[in-house]
Amino acid sequence: MKINIIGAGISGLSAGCYLQMNGFETEIFEKHTIPGGLCTSWNKKGFLVDGCAHWIMGSGPGSSFYKIYNELLDMESIPFLNHDIRMVIEVKETVDKYGSNQFKLYTNLNQLQAYLLDLSPEDSVLIISFISDIRKMQKYDLPPILDDLPFVKSAIRGFKMIKYVEFLFLFLKWNNETNYTFSKRFKNPFLQEAIRLLYDNEEVKMMVMMMPLAFFDVKSCGYPLGGSIAFAKYFETRYLELGGKIQYRKAVKEIIVEDNVAKGILLSNNTFVPSDITLSTADWKLTVFNLLKGSYVNDKLIKLKDEKSLAVFYSVVQVSFGINADLSDLPHFFRFPLDEKIVSPDGTIYDRMEVHLYHYDPAMAPEGKTTVVISFYTLNRDFWIDLRTTDRRKYRTTKTDFIMVVLDSLDKRLNIKDKIDMMDMATPATILRYTNNWKGSTQGWLPGKNLIASSPVKFKLPKLSQFYYASHWSQPGGGLPIAIMAARSVTKLICKQNGKKFSINKRFETI
Secondary structure (H helix, E strand, C coil): CEEEEECCEHHHHHHHHHHHHCCCEEEEECCCCCCECCCCEEEECCEEEECCCCCEECCCCCCHHHHHHHHHCCHHHCCEECCCEEEEEECCCCCCCCCCCEEEEECCHHHHHHHHHHHCHHHHHHHHHHHHHHHHHCCCCCCCCCCCCCCCCCHHHHHCCHHHHHHHHHHHHHCCCEHHHHHCCCCCHHHHHHHHHHHCCCCCEHHHHHHHHHHHHCCCEEEECCHHHHHHHHHHHHHHHCCCEEECCCCEEEEEEECCEEEEEEECCCCEEECCEEEECCCHHHHHHHHCCCCCCCHHHHHHHCCCCCCECCEEEEEEEEECCCCCCCCCEEEEEEEEEEECCCCCEEEEEEEEECCCCHHHCCCCCEEEEEEEEECCHHHHHHHHHHCHHHHHHHHHHHHHHHHHHHHHHHCCHHHEEEEEEECHHHHHHHHCCHHHECCCECCCCCCCCCCCCCCCCCCCECEEECCHHHCCCCCHHHHHHHHHHHHHHHHHHCCCCCCCCCCCCCC
């Protein structure tokens, strides 16, 4: 049975692997020249610029996600780096007891607790309770996503499971707590400001921070050396080893349907490629409203198009520099306040800068040099997308001007203006151009009040046969674990509906 897969992102490659393992013949069609989709890096004048994975949740045996990754990859052979400090946050209004304005978010929970208690013994009860609850989370498969975990089809089903009762209480305890509300519970002014700035000037649920900290502590949230593109290529290699085929530079123009049955795909060069089943792992809106012309929708999908039920995750304006200096004396990831606010051309105002120094990965820059990436998150992505569409020349000059604004601000801190070997800038238009991800989003849906809500974009569309959908849009929050779990779950569904027992066999060879 032949299955055409649209998209060679992590979902497409993972689904291809699982399907090959279960005896299906698959072929992936990808518009880009490389695998990975949003999990990517690119070379600019000898410097590698990373656009995705600062850390991989499930990189080590301390996570249930590790087991899932290991179904597809030999995780022990992949080099990961586990940082001792997740990030350094520089506050502006206060200093700690030692006169420092730098807050260090340690990845080891013992070290983090000792650090917090040393800074603020008056907050000991709150600190110990906070760390204790993170440790409790380590006992569970988190986050609970998709059909293999108990919270998906029905929250009630999961809550009835005795082993998840404790997590239910943890969830209820922390679900409404954000970095803003949590910071107000501290007596220490320095910790108040630092905790509030965990997500810069954004209010985010503390559960979003606590769950990764549970993984960091057991060294299961590592950075893949070689960057995101190296990690994506592990999936590509595995898929090809299993007998799969990939067609690059093959954009899909339309999914061909006859009598409500998907018959194959039409490429941009008008070549028709028939198949028994079509699986799209591409952008949800592109799939539903372009490739399928909006013919197979319901009210929930129509509301999504206008973001009436779920909001789209942030996009990013990413400015990168290749620096002719080592910079290893600086933190690898830090945020600091700006002396003067930066106003983005899209209208977003920034009073802090987030800087990522890749001095810890020799693959990212020539010896003795450093790739530096500054990320500015934005919801005003339409500005960049529309500008590139309507006035390409102005788009380029606008980018250049903004790069210089960022460089001026960064130079005040790092003194690197005379050491610049490379400058680069990616916008939401860049993300949309290379990945088709709706609105140039860096992930999928933005998690709302219900962190375990599922997406209305299901594996099947209304009244359409022999077609399936799975991607990071399959669960709010998105990200690599979601992409892989969606691929695994849709493969199980395809197996079930075709009379096959889903199995994992790393030694499976396509006949």
